[in-house]
C-alpha cells in the first residue's frame with residue numbers, strides 16, 4: 001500500500017525550507033523516524049515518518065518551501081501496517097497508486113499552482129474546503145493543501161497570510177511590492193528585498209531613515225579565509241535582532257541579587273532533585289521569581305498596539321528562554337509560569353532546551369511569550385545588555401553568580417551575587433518602572449519564600 005507522508009501541523013509556519021533530507025529512495029523507514037529537517041522563521045523541525053516501510057519516492061528537494069499538508073515522500077507500507085493519522089490535514093494519506101498521483105517534481109510545494117487557474121478569478125474556496133474535508137477531493141494532499149492566494153481590496157495583490165503579517169510588521173504597503181512568485185505572488189523574500197531597497201535608496205536616505213551599509217571587504221587580500229554559509233536560523237535571528245535594535249529605544253539597567261540563601265536551599269534540594277530525575281539550576285527559580293514580579297508589574301509584559309497608540313496588557317504569563325544550540329539561537333516559551341511550581345518549571349525547561357537542541361521544537365512552542373530571559377550563567381561573564389525580543393518590551397539578562405564581599409554595615413560578608421541586566425523598550429517602560437520591577441525581583445531572589453506570598 002502506498003502512503004504519502006505529508007507535513008503535519010507545524011504551528012502555522014508557511015513555506016518552511018527543506019534544509020536536510022535524511023532518507024533516500026529505497027531506504028527502510030520506521031514509524032516516527034526523522035525524514036527531513038525544515039527550517040522556518042522560528043525553528044528547525046524534524047518531520048517524522050507517519051508510516052513505516054520502503055521509501056518509493058521523494059517529493060521534496062533541498063530548498064523547497066513546505067507548509068502543513070505538503071507531501072514529503074511516498075512509502076510502500078505493509079498492508080495493515082501501523083500508520084499515524086495526524087489530527088488535521090497532515091499525517092499520512094493513502095494514495096490509490098503512486099503513478100496516479102502528481103509526479104515527483106522536486107518543485108517547491110508552495111509553487112504548486114498557488115493561484116486559481118483564471119488570473120482574474122478570486123481564490124477558489126474549493127481548495128480550502130478540500131483541505132479540511134478530504135472527501136471533497138480524491139487528490140493527494142499536496143495538490144489541495146496549498147495556501148490559496150488572497151487579493152487586496154484593489155484586486156491586484158497576491159500574498160499569503162504570513163507575508164501579509166510580515167508586511168504589517170514592517171509597515172510595508174503590499175501594493176508597492178513587486179512579487180517574484182508565480183503570477184506575481186508576493187513572497188517574504190520580496191518584502192526583505194523591498195526593505196533593503198528602501199534603506200539603500202535615495203528615498204530612505206532623503207527621509208533621514210536610511211541606514212548606511214557596511215561596505216563589503218575582500219578579506220582574502222589580508223590572508224587566507226574560509227567562507228561558510230550561514231544557517232537560515234542565524235540569518236533570521238540577525239534580521240530580528242536588527243529590527244529590534246532599530247525600532248526599540250533600548251535602556252539597560254543592572255542590579256545584583258544576593259542568592260546565597262537560594263543557593264543553600266538549592267544545594268539542600270540536590271538529593272531530592274536527583275531522586276526525581278530533575279535538574280535544579282538557578283534558572284527555574286529565576287523564571288518563577290520573574291512571573292511573580294511580572295504579576296506585580298504588568299507593564300513589563302505588555303506590548304505596544306495600534307501603531308503605538310495603545311498598550312496591550314496580557315492576562316497570561318508565558319516566558320521565553322533563550323537557548324544556545326549548534327544551529328543558532330532559539331527561544332522556546334514556557335507557558336503559564338505563574339501557575340506552575342519550581343519542579344514543574346525545571347522539568348519543562350530542560351525538556352524545551354533538549355527539544356531546541358534536537359531541532360524538535362514546534363513553532364507553537366516558540367510563540368506567545370510576554371517576556372524573555374537570556375541566561376549566560378552556565379557559560380560565564382559579569383554582565384551583558386540583551387536585546388529586547390520585540391514586540392515584548394523587556395528582557396532579563398542573567399550572568400554568572402560569584403561570591404563577593406558584601407558590606408553588612410559592620411563587616412564584609414562573603415555573599416553569592418547574581419548579576420542581572422534588564423533591557424527595556426523606553427517607549428513603554430520608564431526608568432522608574434524598570435527600577436521598581438528589578439528591585440522586587442532582586443528581593444524575591446534574595447528570599448525565595450517571598451515567591452509564595
Ligand code: CAO
Nearest residue numbers: 281282283322323324353374375376377378398399400401
Ligand atoms: N550562576 C552560576 N552558575 C550557574 C548559573 C548562574 N547564573 N546558571 C547556571 N549555572 C550553573 C548550573 O547550576 C549548572 O551547574 P551544575 O551542572 O553544577 O548544576 C551549570 O551552570 C550549567 O547550567 P545550564 O546552562 O546547563 O542550565 P541552566 O538551567 O542555567 O540554563 C539554558 C539552561 C537553556 C538557559 C542554557 O543552557 C542556555 O542555553 N543558555 C544560553 C542562553 C543564550 O545563549 N543567551 C544569549 C542569547 S543572545 O545571544
